[in-house]
Amino acid sequence: MNATLRRVVIATAAVSLTVGLAACGKAKEADGREARDRKKGDALTIGLLLPEDQTARYENFDQPLIEKRVKELCSACDVKYVNAKSDASVQQQQVDSMITKDVDVIILDSVDSKSIASSVEKAHDADIPVVAYDRLAEGPISAYTSFDNAEVGKVQARSLLKEIGGKAKSGQIVMLNGWEADPNAAMYKQGALSVLKGKVK
Incomplete structure (x- = not known):
């Protein structure tokens, strides 16, 4: 499988998992908060966090492929994209921002799989599923999609x-x-x- 096709397959898997988790995950109650029930077809907000912009693949392939696939699966869904530019602390702040914005699910390609664990924990505590994409992030992730x-x-x-x-x-x-x-x-x-x-x- 060539590199471009592999990225398409991984992106499709990540988005499919993401939309499914978001649709299911927001129906749960946590800490006495009102349940945020989402039904199939409702608009979902997806946080897409990629690790760096020096490698051409992230801006040229991963981001546009994921956004395209989201629109194919859910035309009303919105993708909020950020790039950490190789800075693990920036990515932690980006996760915090996504939590504040109350996104429905996060697709995360971590800069540093260990240091991001506390941020994944925060998202988990906020009932926001995290799909680790490409790199396995530590912490209570809801799903992981990558190649072998x-x-x-x-x-x-x-x-x-x-x-x-x-x-x-x-x-x-x-x-x-x-x-x-x-x-x-x-x-x-x-x-x-x-x-x-x-x-x-």
């Missing part, structure tokens, strides 16, 4: 071995892993090493 990160690492490793061919055993491979705060990076590494072990230096 370990399999991506395996595919990358197989492609590398194919390209270097017979030079693999004698060549020196330098492996650069992603940011330690991104749990996906560890899974990419795990998948790649499962293929490369014993075949390269």
Whole structure:
């Protein structure tokens, strides 16, 4: 599956989960607050929080694909989009803002999966479901949608071995892993090493 198609599939899954959770989740009562009953077809407000804008995919693919799919599933729904620009503290503030705006559900691609946990907890306490998208966020999330990160690492490793061919055993491979705060990076590494072990230096 190519990168663009993979993003389409993930975005579609995230939005489908989001709309379903929002429709169900707002019918609950919490802390004596009046139940906010939502019926299918009613307008929902979806908070979309993406982690950074240096990688072209977020602004060029993820945001427009998610917004398009929301409109296909729910023409009356509104997406409130913000980008944390790689700042974990900014993203925490953005979650707080979404809670204040009383959004129905949050799609969250976290900057830092650990530091965002307290914000996820706040959303949970406010009866706002959080769909962790792309990166698994810590805290009481309601759903998680992503691709198979370990399999991506395996595919990358197989492609590398194919390209270097017979030079693999004698060549020196330098492996650069992603940011330690991104749990996906560890899974990419795990998948790649499962293929490369014993075949390269």
